[in-house]
Amino acid sequence: MKDLRLQRRHEKASSQKGRDRVQKILHATLDLIVEEGFSSLSMRKIAGRCDMTVGNLSYYYTSKSDLIHDLVDSVLQGYQDIWDPLISDETLTAEEKLIAFIKLIMEDLGTFETTRFFPELWVMATHDSFVCECKMEAYKKVRLALSRLLKEVNPKLTNNSIEALSVFISASMEGHTIFIGYNKSCSAYAPQALNIAVNTFVSIAKNLTNEQIQTGYCFNALND
Amino acid sequence: MKDLRLQRRHEKASSQKGRDRVQKILHATLDLIVEEGFSSLSMRKIAGRCDMTVGNLSYYYTSKSDLIHDLVDSVLQGYQDIWDPLISDETLTAEEKLIAFIKLIMEDLGTFETTRFFPELWVMATHDSFVCECKMEAYKKVRLALSRLLKEVNPKLTNNSIEALSVFISASMEGHTIFIGYNKSCSAYAPQALNIAVNTFVSIAKNLTNEQIQTGYCFNALND
Amino acid sequence: MKDLRLQRRHEKASSQKGRDRVQKILHATLDLIVEEGFSSLSMRKIAGRCDMTVGNLSYYYTSKSDLIHDLVDSVLQGYQDIWDPLISDETLTAEEKLIAFIKLIMEDLGTFETTRFFPELWVMATHDSFVCECKMEAYKKVRLALSRLLKEVNPKLTNNSIEALSVFISASMEGHTIFIGYNKSCSAYAPQALNIAVNTFVSIAKNLTNEQIQTGYCFNALND
């Protein structure tokens, strides 16, 4: 996630210095989460990374959860900024966009930051309703974009089927984080996994029927 | 994960009382991780749940990580115990086993404990090499079982393709934890996701070619 | 050790309040070691003596050993500050300085703080390399000063003999700590011990030969 911009509209970010400080804090926090995990994150460590005192850090963020919330919001917005141009690219067909989107996500999830950040996010979201909200919103946007593409590719599917398919494709891609993510045990299979993903997702987008999605498994339904 | 048995061969488990205590500790620990998350787990909380003193808890587990390791090992073994009978069931064909296995996992991942435990496990594994080892071993066994079934279903695939497919299917299923897991935002789509999963995984198991897996996406490759 | 000044150049000693606090902490720590021994010293006791919380104490000294090291360094420097003026006093002859130095040390070792602190230091040094280093350095300086005086008093001695003599005199004096130190069982003999020490050390400084030091005991060697 090289291009991740943590741009905040923080209240203390009125002056240039304030904006810089907030940026520094957010980057330091993200780095620490990604390197050492959320569970060992502390205000002291963040302040240390920024060469500031704890007291001063408290000036910018009244509480730890304030900071976490701002960070999560900011990081997820950063991803949004990467996806958006692709989704709204009018030079591509729906299928091309679908393939490009799959590639984008599957490749991003192999980067160090994404591999480390998202599992932390999933856990944080379980125990923090604000983070949960942010996470849900972000994933919802992904599914919405996906749904639009799927609808175009296979107009016969009902809205419910489309949405179910979006969930399946999103979930399947995200799941790869912990298998072919950065330095994970199956990283070697990342290229093949991408191939399988593209082939599979495009194929089911085109061929899966409402009946298969809603009623269950019909032997040989897909391949005759 | 209703049947999860945390049976430990702990050194202090020589007497009945010792064995009971260890069981109680492991269950309390699992409950706490599942309810409040690993990052807020403390020896004091565990001891409190077991109506024992911290000192006494320390008698059974010298260190917190000792306890965590025993727990993780124990929980993952519990899953093994659920999968094993199915994998070795000789009354079913490979395809039937594959379908049953997919169902087993997709349904289990909707239970409260699994939904909560696994994301915590993924995070723990990132920062604890023993937990990482356990996790990898457990997933490896799943992929091994999967690979055997896939080989039977589609003997034309090379070992590398088989393994890549195992990774893809495992990852795709695991990914559903955070979407259709217990009380997650897409839980309503759990039945459809299962249908899609079964249809999709069986289909790609049968029809995907080595070329598609190894070389990339060929337009219309799957559906003509 | 009445004049012992625990002047620290501690990082937290930038403001007056910080400097005062650090002083208070060091004094409290020294007092506790001297009264109750190093083995029963605790951060809580130190904080209690200073009317501060443990948390605040930790603000000044990140770890217990940090504090101990600063203390030891500081105390030993304090002794240095007492000896130095005497050693460099140009109004006295070497013999007069030697006598004055012996008196200074033998009398100091009868004070409560010295009697109690040094045995603790010897033990600490055995199990803490930093303390060991400090101790060695301090004693080395004493022997160096002693060696210079001895060389002047008896120029015929080789450097090795001089140093051996310094070791002997230092060791002999230090050993009195546990016999004629404050409230020790032989405190009553302190005046006589001082007399013997002065007479003996001056005598051997003047009369001992390289041969006696290097080769061993020659009957009647000293007294004819």
Next chain:
Amino acid sequence: MKDLRLQRRHEKASSQKGRDRVQKILHATLDLIVEEGFSSLSMRKIAGRCDMTVGNLSYYYTSKSDLIHDLVDSVLQGYQDIWDPLISDETLTAEEKLIAFIKLIMEDLGTFETTRFFPELWVMATHDSFVCECKMEAYKKVRLALSRLLKEVNPKLTNNSIEALSVFISASMEGHTIFIGYNKSCSAYAPQALNIAVNTFVSIAKNLTNEQIQTGYCFNALND
């Protein structure tokens, strides 16, 4: 102190097994003190060294201080057993015994166990009256033996002068522990220190006058 025998007349030492156990405990305790210091000694560590449980250790020694007291008593008695034969050896003159005694002590203090144990003893004695009593008694016996020899060597000295001289010689020798003891910074000077000690102590035993001891330093008193 290779020959150190820790022979106890412990109440539990009625049976052979009981005696063996007590021996094992005492040796383990001494080893731990010598290796890691009294301040880090714990019942657990002792029990561990003896391959017994804490509970069983408590059967032999009701409390930690019980054990320490028994150990100290036992160790000091062990030294006594080494000195006694020399002191009562009737084939030697007083001066020869004096020299032998000095050598015995100065050489013993270079052994690992003595170097480590005695400083710990000095510190323990400061904060434990029983240990203090034991230590005083042991040193008293040394001084008594020394006094007898000194009286023979120099009958003109008054009892007070004799005792003062004993204190001086004892203290001087003991002080060498922390300078030329096992692995100490001046260990290289051990041979010379022994030479100086023998020459010096024999010389002052023969030549020091009551006046020098009681009244102070008279210039050139010793050497004309």
Next chain:
DNA sequence: AATGAATGAGCGTTCATTCAT
């Protein structure tokens, strides 16, 4: 004689937070 189990206090350390300056 020996074990396993338990207690309760204490340890050094880290923490988020607060606040005067």
Next chain:
DNA sequence: TATGAATGAACGCTCATTCAT
């Protein structure tokens, strides 16, 4: 804006001791 200082609670862990069996 920024610092230094302080609090009070919690952390994982070790300890001597006790006691039923």
